Amino acid sequence: MIEDVVQAREFDFSAADFERVRKLIYGKAGINLNPSKQQMVYSRLSRRLRDIGQRSFASYLDDLERRDDAGEWQQFINALTTNLTSFFREAHHFPVLAEYLRTLSGPVRGWCSAASTGEEPYSIAITASEAIGKARLSLLATDIDTSVLERCRRGVYADEQTKGLSDERLKRNFLRGKGSNEGMVRVRPELAQQIEFAQFNLLNATWSLGKPFDFVFCRNVLIYFDRPTQDTVLRKIHSVLKPGGLLFIGHSENFSEMRELYRLKGKTVYERI
Structure with a gap:
């Protein structure tokens, strides 16, 4: 009480x-x-x-x-707002993303709708780089919280935040700090330049996000919304996702009642109908 x-x-x-x-x-x-x-x-x-x-x-x-x-x-x-994240969190999503990206030709456009402090969008960019090369991905990474977006843009992380990354991935995608920055790593510019960070509220009445996306990550966001708000957001994501595009959601989220919009493609991965 x-x-x-x-x-x-x-x-x-x-x-x-x-x-x-x-x-x-x-x-x-x-x-x-x-x-x-x-x-x-x-x-x-x-x-x-x-x-x-x-x-x-x-x-x-x-x-x-x-x-x-x-x-x-x-x-x-x-x-x-809560910003709990890590590199390659919910790791089962990234092989699915890599396999899907290899089926696409030409430029690829994605959206990470809850960028938090940047680990998720950088994990997406690393996956895309390994699957199709650095030149093809254009990733929009948004968050409602403006303070975390500044951390995203800096792309600087303490060593303990990157413990889940292999030595090969660390060497290929990060620069190690020296002197006063010892114990820190910074995202390499060629990886960071694939990502555009911007503030965005999923409750905005209109979504002006440019061309449709090949995939969308909206993980561990819908659990904070009630059912009517979830339905509204999912319908709007459907409107900005290409037919056949993939939607990745969090492990505690599901929307089986939206069968007219999405079909289950894998564990918490849905395909836009």
Whole structure:
């Protein structure tokens, strides 16, 4: 049970405040926060309150809605989005992607719709480079969180973040840091240049993403949406994916009721009908 006011905290945070946060993040980002996430919301947003000198959640949320400041709304979204990722996470997807890419001719266009801190789009680019060479892939990598996109563009990772990569892949795709950057690696420019990073909200009313995609990665995103929002996003992905193109989703996600749009192609891999 969520108590009306939790004591012994730096900021007042009531049940009503939490419900307002849930409503606002759902409206802006489609995220359906579980009622059990009260402590997570307090922990993440209290840092923002502290940074800008707010005295309570109520006053912060009042200002957020009254001023309608796009920059502050983005900070609010950034604070509440989760960025759990790693190189070649859910590894079974990448051989499927490589095999599919070898069936295509000419330029290949893909979309990674939840780029997080960059490990997923760089894993896609590495897979494409090994399967069809570096020159053919054009990958759009987006995320709703603007702060992680800056980390994506830098393409710098600590050694422990690349432990799952073979020595061969590390040598071919990364430059090792020296001096003050020892213990770090940077993505090679020829790999990074295949990727365009951009901010994008899957709840946007219109999707202006350019030419249709040969494949889309939308992994571990739909689990944060309720069913109507999931259906809307899946239909929009269908509209930007080429017929026969592949959609990769997360291990906890499924949409068997969308048989008129997609057919199962493999483990959490679907083909656009």
